[in-house]
Amino acid sequence: xxxxxxxxxxxxxxxxxxxxxxxxxxxxxxxxxxxxxxxxxxxxxxxxxxxxxxxxxxxxxxxxxxxxxxxxxxxxxxxxxxxxxxxxxxxxxxxxxxxxxxxxxxxxxxxxxx
Numbered sequence: 001x002x003x004x005x006x007x008x009x010x011x012x013x014x015x016x017x018x019x020x021x022x023x024x025x026x027x028x029x030x031x032x033x034x035x036x037x038x039x040x041x042x043x044x045x046x047x048x049x050x051x052x053x054x055x056x057x058x059x060x061x062x063x064x065x066x067x068x069x070x071x072x073x074x075x076x077x078x079x080x081x082x083x084x085x086x087x088x089x090x091x092x093x094x095x096x097x098x099x100x101x102x103x104x105x106x107x108x109x110x111x112x113x114x
Contacts, residue, residue: 007060007062007079007080007081008035008062008064008069008071008079008080008081008082008083008084009064009082009083009084010064010065010067010069010083010084011083011084011085011086012065013085013086013087013088014067014084014085014086014095015065015066015067016086017086017088017095018033018067018086019067021051022051025051027051027053028053030053031051031052031053032051032052032053032061032067032068032069032070033049033050033051033052033067033068033069033070033084034048034049034050034051034052034069034070034071034072035047035048035049035069035070035071035075035079035082035084035097036048036049036071036072036074036075037074037075037078037079045078047097048075049084049095052070055070056072058072058073059071059072059073060072060073060076069084078099078101079097079099079101080101081099081100081101082097082098082099082100082101083097083098084096084097085097085098
């Protein structure tokens with residue numbers, strides 16, 4: 001199932017870095033960003049992010065700014081409206097999730113609770 005809406009958004013800096021990493025790592029054509037949520041972290045839930053090239057049954061697919069993002073069925077409700085951001089530089093953290101659904105996040109930004 002392919003959705004052309006932006007339930008998960010991508011910042012300009014995240015787009016540039018995703019494209020750079022896909023190229024540097026020699027990922028196969030059709031690779032995309034897979035994001036998800038799993039239990040753990042100091043706030044209860046943790047974000048997961050990786051590159052993949054196989055869509056699984058029940059996955060939700062989105063595209064924003066030319067970046068394809070795939071989310072598993074269980075993680076979808078936790079991530080609606082989230083923006084994938086990238087912060088570089090000396091104090092940059094790398095990829096970050098800005099999730100308006102989270103009512104609490106940890107100091108490092110890698111875990112959250114609803």
